[in-house]
Amino acid sequence: MKIGFGTEDEAFRQEVAHWLEQHLQGEFEQLRFRGGPGDEHMFPEERKAWEREMARGGWIGLGWSRECGGRGLSISQQVIFHEEYARAGGPGRMGHIGEGLAGPTIAAFGTDEQKRRFLPGILEGREFWCQGYSEPGAGSDLAGVKTRARLEGDRWLINGQKVWTSLAHESDWCFVIARTEPGSVGHKGLSFFLVPMHQANIRVQPIKQITGTSEFNEVFFDDAETAADNIVGAPGEGWKIAMALLGFERGVSTLGQQMLFQNELDEIVRIAKANGAAADPMLRQRLARAWAGLRTLRYNSLRMLSGPQNGSLRPEAMSYKLAWSTWHVELGKLAMDVLGPQAEILDGEPYELSRLQSLFLFTRSDTIYGGSNEIQRNIIAERALGMPREPR
Amino acid sequence: MDFALSDEQLMIQESAAGFLAAASDSAAVRAAMASPQGFDAQLWRQIAEELCWPGLMIPEQYGGVGLGFVEQAILLEQMGQHLLCSPFFASACLATPALLLGDNEALRQHWLPELAAGSLTATLAWRESRDGWHAAEQPRATRNGDGWRLDGIYGAVLDGASADLLIVATRDDAGALRLFAVPANQAGIRRQALPTLDQTRRRARIELDGVAVAAEQCLHGDGSGEALLDKVLQVAAIALACEQTGAAQRTLDLTLAYIGERKQFGRTIASFQAIKHRCADLMLAIECARSASYYAACVAREALVEDGDANLAGQLAEACAIAKSQASETFMHCAEESIQLHGGVGFTWEYDPHLYFKRARASEQLLGTPSWHRERLATLILESRP
Numbered sequence A: 001m002k003i004g005f006g007t008e009d010e011a012f013r014q015e016v017a018h019w020l021e022q023h024l025q026g027e028f029e030q031l032r033f034r035g036g037p038g039d040e041h042m043f044p045e046e047r048k049a050w051e052r053e054m055a056r057g058g059w060i061g062l063g064w065s066r067e068c069g070g071r072g073l074s075i076s077q078q079v080i081f082h083e084e085y086a087r088a089g090g091p092g093r094m095g096h097i098g099e100g101l102a103g104p105t106i107a108a109f110g111t112d113e114q115k116r117r118f119l120p121g122i123l124e125g126r127e128f129w130c131q132g133y134s135e136p137g138a139g140s141d142l143a144g145v146k147t148r149a150r151l152e153g154d155r156w157l158i159n160g161q162k163v164w165t166s167l168a169h170e171s172d173w174c175f176v177i178a179r180t181e182p183g184s185v186g187h188k189g190l191s192f193f194l195v196p197m198h199q200a201n202i203r204v205q206p207i208k209q210i211t212g213t214s215e216f217n218e219v220f221f222d223d224a225e226t227a228a229d230n231i232v233g234a235p236g237e238g239w240k241i242a243m244a245l246l247g248f249e250r251g252v253s254t255l256g257q258q259m260l261f262q263n264e265l266d267e268i269v270r271i272a273k274a275n276g277a278a279a280d281p282m283l284r285q286r287l288a289r290a291w292a293g294l295r296t297l298r299y300n301s302l303r304m305l306s307g308p309q310n311g312s313l314r315p316e317a318m319s320y321k322l323a324w325s326t327w328h329v330e331l332g333k334l335a336m337d338v339l340g341p342q343a344e345i346l347d348g349e350p351y352e353l354s355r356l357q358s359l360f361l362f363t364r365s366d367t368i369y370g371g372s373n374e375i376q377r378n379i380i381a382e383r384a385l386g387m388p389r390e391p392r
Numbered sequence B: 001m002d003f004a005l006s007d008e009q010l011m012i013q014e015s016a017a018g019f020l021a022a023a024s025d026s027a028a029v030r031a032a033m034a035s036p037q038g039f040d041a042q043l044w045r046q047i048a049e050e051l052c053w054p055g056l057m058i059p060e061q062y063g064g065v066g067l068g069f070v071e072q073a074i075l076l077e078q079m080g081q082h083l084l085c086s087p088f089f090a091s092a093c094l095a096t097p098a099l100l101l102g103d104n105e106a107l108r109q110h111w112l113p114e115l116a117a118g119s120l121t122a123t124l125a126w127r128e129s130r131d132g133w134h135a136a137e138q139p140r141a142t143r144n145g146d147g148w149r150l151d152g153i154y155g156a157v158l159d160g161a162s163a164d165l166l167i168v169a170t171r172d173d174a175g176a177l178r179l180f181a182v183p184a185n186q187a188g189i190r191r192q193a194l195p196t197l198d199q200t201r202r203r204a205r206i207e208l209d210g211v212a213v214a215a216e217q218c219l220h221g222d223g224s225g226e227a228l229l230d231k232v233l234q235v236a237a238i239a240l241a242c243e244q245t246g247a248a249q250r251t252l253d254l255t256l257a258y259i260g261e262r263k264q265f266g267r268t269i270a271s272f273q274a275i276k277h278r279c280a281d282l283m284l285a286i287e288c289a290r291s292a293s294y295y296a297a298c299v300a301r302e303a304l305v306e307d308g309d310a311n312l313a314g315q316l317a318e319a320c321a322i323a324k325s326q327a328s329e330t331f332m333h334c335a336e337e338s339i340q341l342h343g344g345v346g347f348t349w350e351y352d353p354h355l356y357f358k359r360a361r362a363s364e365q366l367l368g369t370p371s372w373h374r375e376r377l378a379t380l381i382l383e384s385r386p
C-alpha cells in the first residue's frame, strides 16, 4: 500500500501541466473553468476546437489500449492528467461521452470495422456523441424502452422518442437502445445502435432546465436511419452492452471530477473567509465536513483504481456514485449558506446565475441521472450486500 | 501509487481474521469482560509470543518485527471486528509511538524490547479535555534536584490498572508539557480500576503523589513535549479509527446475518426496501471510513519512521481529523442501526449489538470527538492555508 507518486509520475505531471499552460492560451484562454456542470451550454464551438487541440497534443484516449489507438497509460498517469486538467481550469469536455462511454463500448464489443470507423473520430476530437437511453416511459427502469428498430435492406429504421439526452444538439452520433424484437418486454429483445444525428428524420427539441438553460433534449426518431452494420453486438444483446457501458462510467475521470469539486470548495472557502461566514461555528463544522468528504472521495477513488483491475466492481466502486452525488448536493447547499443573503441576487437578467448559484441548482440532478440514489442503494444492497432483489 | 493491500498485507489480514474469529468470539469477549484485569492473560501471551503483534511496528534493532503502521492498521481493523479485549491499544498504539516519536534513545533501548516481546505492557496517561484531546491542565512536574517530582491525578487511563509502564503527561513549572516513562510500581503511584460503560476496554484512576523521577526518564528534549504529545495522540487516533472501521463492519455483518433470517409479514426483514437502503448507506459510510483510515495509516507510517516522506508526514493532522471523525460517526451510526434492526433481541444482554454500541460510544469520545476534529480541520482550512 503506497499513496505517493513516483518520480516518473511526477515528471509526467510536469509535462501535463506545462502543455496545458502553453495551450490554454489565446483563443482558448476564455474557456478556462467554463463548460462544467451547469455551464455546459456555453462555448460549444470553441470547446469542440479545444478537443481537436487536445487530440493534437495526444491527450485523448489516455487509458485506451494501444491497439485501439490510445496511449495505454498507467492508472497513476491518468489520475495525474485529470488532476492537472482540472487544476489548470481545463474546460468541460465536449468529448467525454465519446471518450468515456461510446469508445470503450465499441472497443469492447464492436467489430474491427466499427473500431476503424468510429474510434479515430473520437480520438481526433472530430466526432461527438450523446447517449440515447432514457425515454418518457423508461427512466430508472430502462427495460421499459419502447423505441423500435427494424432492418430494411441495408439500413435500420428507428422510431420512437428519447428524453433527457445531454448535448444531443451538439452531437454527431447517438448510441441508442431500441427494441428489435416486436412484442418483447423487459430487457429481452433490445439492441444497441450507433445512429448519425445529422439527418432529417431526427428532431432535437431542447428542454429548459431548473437553471433556465438547456443542456438536455427530447429526441424524436421518425424512421431515422442507420446503416445495417451500425449495430453493436448481435440483435437482442442490447441490454448486456448497455449495462457494460454503465460500468465504464466509473473510471479515472472521477479524479478529475474531484479536482473540479475542489475548485468549487476553494471558492466557497474563499468567500467564507471574506464575508465572515468562517467565524460561524456551525458553518465551520460543515466546511470541515465538506473538506473531509472530498478528501475521502479521493481516497475511495485511489482504492477503486488500485489493486487488481479485473473489471469486477468492488464495493467501493459500487458505492461511488452514491458517495459523490450525496456529497456534491450538500456542497451546493453549503455554498448558498456561506453566501447568506447574497445568494439570492443573480448576476443579471433574465436568469444569469453565478457559478455557485448554478452549482446549487445543478447538483439537484447529480442524485438523479446515471442511476438515481435510490437505484444506487438497490444496487449496493443487492450486489454488494447480497440482500434480496426487488420484485420485478 | 498503489492504494491497495499488498500480498503480504493480505496474508497478515487473513491470518489475523482467522485467529481472532476463534480466539475472540463472543464467549471469549464476555469472559474477558468479566475477568478482573479485563483481558485473557494467556491469550495475550499467545498474541505476543506466537504472533508477535506487540512488536509488529517496532524496529528490529529494538527487538521488534520492523513492519510499519499500515500492517498495524490491518491488525487493528481485525481487532475491532472481534472486539478483542487486550492491552494492545494502550501499549502498542499509545505508549510505543510515544517512545518511538520521542528522542530519548536510552529509553527506547531500555523499554522497547520488552514491549515488543509483550512481556511488559504500557499505557499513556494524560488528562483528557471535554472533547477527548488533552486538557490544558496536567499533573505537575516540579524540579527536584537533578530530577523531577510528579503530583496529580489522571481520571481515566486506558488499561491503567494493568500496565507495567506508564508514560505520563505532566506540566512543569514553566508550563511546558513533559512526558516521562515511569514504572507503574514506583513509589507514590496509586491506581484504582474503574467500572466502565464499555466493559471491553478498561480504565483506571491514577494518582501521582510525590513520584520521584530522574531527568533521564523524560522522553524528549526541552520544549518539545507539547508537539510530541499532540503527534502521539494523532497517531493513536488514527489507530483507533482503523479499529472503529473494523468494528463498524462487524455490526453491519451481524445485522445482515440476522435480518436475512428473521421473517415478518411472510418475508425476510432484509427484503424490505426501507431496510435495504439503510444497509446500503451503512456500507457506504463504512467504505468511506475504511478509505480514510487506511489513507491516514499510510500517512502515520511516514510520520513514524525517520526517513519518511516529509510531504505525506505533513498531512498527519489533516488525515487524522478526517479519519477519526468519520470512523467515529460511522461506527456509532452502524451500532445504533444494528440495535434497531435487531428489534427486541437487540436490546438484550445476550445478543452482541450492545457490546459494539458501548464500544462505539467510548471510542467516539476517546482521542477527539468528531466535532472537535472537524473544528481542528476547519482551522487548518480557514486559518492556516493562504
Ligand SMILES: Cc1cc2nc3c(=O)[nH]c(=O)nc-3n(C[C@H](O)[C@H](O)[C@H](O)COP(=O)(O)OP(=O)(O)OC[C@H]3O[C@@H](n4cnc5c(N)ncnc54)[C@H](O)[C@@H]3O)c2cc1C
Pocket: A130, A131, A132, A133, A134, A138, A139, A140, A141, A163, A164, A165, A166, A167, A216, A365, A368, A369, A370, A371, A372, A373, A374, A375, A378, A390
Ligand atoms: C441532467 C440530466 C442529464 C441526463 N442525461 C441523460 C442522457 O444524456 N442520456 C440519457 O439516456 N438519460 C439522461 N438522463 C436521464 C436520467 O438517466 C434519468 O432521469 C434517470 O435514470 C431517472 O429516470 P426518471 O427521470 O424517469 O425518474 P424515475 O425513474 O421516474 O424516478 C422518479 C423517482 O422514483 C425513484 N425510483 C424509481 N424506481 C425506484 C425503485 N425501484 N426503488 C426506489 N425508488 C425508485 C427514483 O429514484 C426517483 O427518485 C439525464 C438526466 C438528468 C437529470
